[in-house]
Amino acid sequence: MPLGIIFLGLYLLPTITSLYYSTQRWTLFDTTFVGLDNFIQFLQDPFLLNGVVNTFVYAFLTSGLKVTIGMFLGVLLMSNIKFRGLIRNIIFFPVLVSTIGIGITFQVLMKPDIGVLDGIVRLLGGPDVGILGSPATAIFGVILVDVWKGVGLATVIYLAGLSSIPQEYYEAAKVDGVTGWQNFRHIILPLLQPATNTVIILSLIGGLRSFDLIWAMTGGGPGFASDVLASLIYKQYQSGFFGLSTAGNVAMFVLILLLIVPLNKFLKSREVEV
Amino acid sequence: MKDRRFSKAIALTVAGTLALGVSIAGAPAQAATTITWLTDSGANNLARVNSVVKAFQAKNPTIKVKIVTRPGGSTGDNLVKTKLATGTMSDVFDYNSGALVSALNPAKTIVDVSKESFWQNVYPSYKPAVTVAAKQYGAPFGTAGGGALYYNTKVLAAAGVTSVPKTWNDFIAASQKIKANGVDAICGSFADSWSAQLLVLADYFNVQASVKNFAADYSANKAKFAYVPQALASFSKMEQTFALGLYNKNAATTKYSEIGKLIGAGKCGFYPMGTWFTQDIPAENANEVGLMNLPGTSAKSNGLTVWMPGAMYIAKSSKNLVAAKKLQAFVVTKAGTDAWVKGDVYSGPFMTKDQTAAPAGVPLATKNLASLMKGASSPALEYVSAIKGPHLDSICVQVLTGQVSAKEGAALYDKDVAAQAQQLGIKGW
Structure with a gap:
């Protein structure tokens, strides 16, 4: 029963009110029913396409990188290397830090004139980067930081997945005389599927509705170059277009649902029983 | 979070004032009225506002002004709108003049000051900046x-x-x-x-x-x-x-x-x-x-x-209209603008007729602006x-x-x- 009240008050009610407000022109002072006008205006936004493309690039790239790097680190940290505990801690540490704090820090680190990262590139004889200042590369600068921040969580999930693989498989494989690569390809990879699925779903949803890091690092800029769906919607909210931004959120909710539900089914179907 | 703490503080002060009012009821009306003023949290702005408040309180010992801050930019815009829409706005607040005023729905949320006497001291060219549907809603606050x-x-x-x-x-x-x-x-x-x-x-x-x-x-x-x-x-x-x-x-x-x-x-x-x-x-x-x-x-x-300079407005939800109007009228007087200059560098002309101060030693850009x-x-x-x-x-x-x-x-x-x-x-x- 208490669970029912929490669900009703914190989830169902806001969802219903946002459906209602998405059909209103809402100035905070009064509301006027406008039917689907907000959705039409949202879909006609000249920066929507760019925002959608950026959202997908952001979600799939961060998700893909977190899977590959996370798995690599997971396998590495299961083996007997020196300072294993310390490295595990260091990799997990950024997960615990405030996203806005990280965003502001990297904004400074990536400044072309005084930033440390650009300084290192220059020291190595590289060109001037200024990754956040160029419309073509700004989104990738944020993606790099997102991966740096989130890969620790993926690694931990992989470590859990790896330790749940029974030792007998490795021993049986040893008897058969398999190589290290075969070991990875035919034992670790398939048996890690549940962990991979978790990482993909978590990072993809996180990437699709990502906002805070982008807002702290570029504010969607230069111009609209690194805007994603969530930051476009926030800009509409900032402009005082409350009905319109609610409609945008409803549209984004539907979009994520349409993507994640089938993906989840597909990934579930590929899991193998241990 | 900051704002909630502030509003709690205000609530306590208001409650305190009310209690005081009850306990000394019957005594000559010297009980202090406390009014609140919502303003931008920028350091330069706070220095000016503090200076104006100090001068105002010196002239009106029975009125206490409590400064409440808000963020600037569009976050501040939305905070002002939300406070007005929910009837939780401070007694007075300063805000932009011009195109942004009509978005505040002033007819319902802001006290109409078209007939106040302070307009005699204000250049008529300022009026359109705070006019919505032929009524004026604010007094000029700051410099052009x-x-x-x-x-x-x-x-x-x-x-x-x-x-x-x-x-x-x-x-x-x-x-x-x-x-x-x-x-x-x-x-x-x-x-x-x-x-x-x-x-x-x-x-x-x-x-x-x-x-x-x-x-x-x-x-x-x-x-x-x-x-x-x-x-x-x-x-x-x-x-x-x-x-x-x-x-x-x-x-x-x-x-x-x-x-x-x-x-x-x-x-x-x-x-x-x-x-x-x-x-x-x-x-x-x-x-x-x-x-x-x-x-x-x-x-x-x-x-x-x-x-144009921004303006000081009085919220319709204010329960201290008399004191709020006194403060609003004060910022348009010479004493009010003098206090403004004292809290800041002189950066441009005021829209009030009696304030011509252009102190010596101002930056070159200010001289050029004049x-x-x-x-x-x-x-x-x-x-x-x-x-x-x-x-x-x-x-x-x-x-x-x-x-x-x-x-x-x-x-x-x-x-x-x-x-x-x-x-x-x-x-x-």
Whole structure:
């Protein structure tokens, strides 16, 4: 029963009110029913396409990188290397830090004139980067930081997945005389599927509705170059277009649902029983 | 969180005052009334507000003013709107004048002050800035300023630019000389996208000088930036300056707060900005950075685009109307504006008739502003039209970083403007 009240008050009610407000022109002072006008205006936004493309690039790239790097680190940290505990801690540490704090820090680190990262590139004889200042590369600068921040969580999930693989498989494989690569390809990879699925779903949803890091690092800029769906919607909210931004959120909710539900089914179907 | 703590504090003070009122009921009415004032949390602004409050309380010992702060920018806009819509606004608050006022729904939320006597001391040219549907809602608070071009006199002299450019072509020629001399011609701070709009906003004098009906036609959905050549010219100025490579190389990651030092130290020649920037110029360079009008096509029509001061408003939800009106009337008196100057550097003229103070030793840019104010001028577009698109800042950055052309940028802004008018439910859009 208490669970029912929490669900009703914190989830169902806001969802219903946002459906209602998405059909209103809402100035905070009064509301006027406008039917689907907000959705039409949202879909006609000249920066929507760019925002959608950026959202997908952001979600799939961060998700893909977190899977590959996370798995690599997971396998590495299961083996007997020196300072294993310390490295595990260091990799997990950024997960615990405030996203806005990280965003502001990297904004400074990536400044072309005084930033440390650009300084290192220059020291190595590289060109001037200024990754956040160029419309073509700004989104990738944020993606790099997102991966740096989130890969620790993926690694931990992989470590859990790896330790749940029974030792007998490795021993049986040893008897058969398999190589290290075969070991990875035919034992670790398939048996890690549940962990991979978790990482993909978590990072993809996180990437699709990502906002805070982008807002702290570029504010969607230069111009609209690194805007994603969530930051476009926030800009509409900032402009005082409350009905319109609610409609945008409803549209984004539907979009994520349409993507994640089938993906989840597909990934579930590929899991193998241990 | 901060605000909640503040409002709790206010609630306690109010409760305390009420309790006090009850306990000494019957005694001569000397119980202090406490009123609250919501204002921007910027340090310069707080210094001014504190100075005004101190002077007011000295004159009105029975009234206590409690300052409550809010963030600036669009977060602040939405906070003000939310507080007004929910009836939780402080007794008085200061806020922009111009296009933003009509979005506050003043007829329902702000006390109509059209008939107050303080208007006798206010220049009539200010009235339109706080007028919605023929009623006035605020008293001028602060100084008028302009959108203009700052320039470093030493940089110009070193590049062989002997006189301040009076036409756009002269300005481009001067910029190229500066660039050839090895200095960035124009400072850009596009990381704070709001600061990228000035070439458009400050160009309005030039637009209205050649297209007299622009504001009216634009408000009535008849004139568009993309199709009125003189208005499109504002966007072309951005395109041209970018194409010629006149900006600092890192303009897209440079912030507004970095420019004061840059132009002060002569790292760039020009900076298009509003005159509030004067206080950000380092004191040791105060006499090296001057101010000029943003030039148009002809030297004959050279004038200033003026920003009206913001205003002090009284919320309709206020339970201390008498005290609030006293404070509002006070900020328009000489004592009120004197206190304002005391809390800040003198940065421009007031809209009140009895305040002419222009103390000696002001920065060069302030002296320049005083003489520019005496010449031709026009209020900025947002003071003569309620229509203002919210994304002009980002669109300007797009043009200034070469992502879209001037024509495309102007067309995007026209769409943005239409979206705003539709969302406000304005007829004819």
